[in-house]
Amino acid sequence: MSTVSASASGAGLPQAVPALADRIGALPWPSLQAELDAHGNALIPALLGADECTQLLSRYADDTLFRSRVTMARHGFGRGEYKYYAYPLPDPVQALRAALYPPLVGIANRWNEAMEIPVRYPDSHADFLARCHAAGQSRPTPLLLRYGPDDYNCLHQDLYGEHVFPLQVAVLLSRPGEDFTGGEFVLTEQRPRMQSRPEVVPLRQGDAVIFAVSNRPVHGSRGSYRVNLRHGVSRLRWGRRFTLGVIFHDAGA
Ligand SMILES: O=C(O)CCC(=O)C(=O)O
Numbered sequence: 001m002s003t004v005s006a007s008a009s010g011a012g013l014p015q016a017v018p019a020l021a022d023r024i025g026a027l028p029w030p031s032l033q034a035e036l037d038a039h040g041n042a043l044i045p046a047l048l049g050a051d052e053c054t055q056l057l058s059r060y061a062d063d064t065l066f067r068s069r070v071t072m073a074r075h076g077f078g079r080g081e082y083k084y085y086a087y088p089l090p091d092p093v094q095a096l097r098a099a100l101y102p103p104l105v106g107i108a109n110r111w112n113e114a115m116e117i118p119v120r121y122p123d124s125h126a127d128f129l130a131r132c133h134a135a136g137q138s139r140p141t142p143l144l145l146r147y148g149p150d151d152y153n154c155l156h157q158d159l160y161g162e163h164v165f166p167l168q169v170a171v172l173l174s175r176p177g178e179d180f181t182g183g184e185f186v187l188t189e190q191r192p193r194m195q196s197r198p199e200v201v202p203l204r205q206g207d208a209v210i211f212a213v214s215n216r217p218v219h220g221s222r223g224s225y226r227v228n229l230r231h232g233v234s235r236l237r238w239g240r241r242f243t244l245g246v247i248f249h250d251a252g253a
C-alpha cells in the first residue's frame with residue numbers, strides 16, 4: 001500500500017495516512033452497494049481528514065483552479081454560490097473522481113439493466129470521460145460549493161447532456177455545529193403515483209454521500225420500477241458551509 005506521511009497533531013508519532021485511492025479501495029464496498037440498492041444513497045464516514053477538507057475549502061478564492069462561478073440566486077437555483085474546477089483537476093479531486101468510479105460501475109450497469117436503459121459503462125473513468133468528450137461533453141463538472149447564512153440549494157438533478165453516470169458523490173468540508181448550523185443534505189425520491197419521500201443524510205466534516213443523480217430502480221412485487229430523485233441543501237441558520245461535489249460525467253457547452 002502506498003502512503004503519504006502526515007504529521008499527527010499534538011504529541012505522538014507521525015501517522016501514515018493512506019493515499020486516497022488506497023483508502024477508497026479499502027472501503028466496505030459490498031455494504032455500500034447494498035445501501036445504495038436499498039436506499040439510493042450511502043454514507044462514507046470520514047473519507048477526508050480535517051486537514052484535507054481545510055486545504056480544499058481554503059482554495060475557494062483561488063480562481064486559477066476554476067473555470068466558472070455560479071451565483072445560485074441569479075439562476076433560481078437557491079442562494080449561495082459554486083465554482084466548477086478547471087482541468088487539470090487538483091490532486092485530491094482527480095484522485096477522488098478516478099478512484100470512486102470503478103466500485104460504482106457495477107451498480108450503475110446493474111441499475112441501467114433493471115431500468116431497461118441500454119447504456120453500459122466502461123471499467124475506467126478515463127474511458128467513460130473519452131465517451132463524454134467525443135460527444136461534446138468536455139467541460140469538467142467537479143465543483144466547490146459555498147453557503148452563508150440563509151443560503152440553500154434547491155432540489156435539483158446534475159444532468160449536463162446526453163451522457164450521464166447515474167451516481168455522484170458529495171463531501172462535506174465544513175463542521176456542522178461549529179462552522180454552521182442548518183444546511184442539511186436532503187434527497188427526495190418520487191415513486192410513480194406516490195408523493196415524494198424525503199431523506200436527510202447526516203454528514204459530518206469529511207463524510208461523503210454517494211447518491212443517485214436522477215433515477216434508480218426499486219424492486220417491487222411486480223418487478224422493478226424507476227424512481228426519480230433530486231437533491232438539495234436546507235437553509236443555513238448561520239455560519240459557512242463548503243461542499244465538494246464529484247460528478248462523473250462532463251458537461252456540454
Ligand atoms: O452542498 C451540498 O451538500 C450539495 C452539493 C450538490 O448539489 C452537489 O454536490 O451536486
Ligand SMILES: [Fe+2]
Pocket residue numbers: 156157158231245
Ligand atoms: Fe448537485
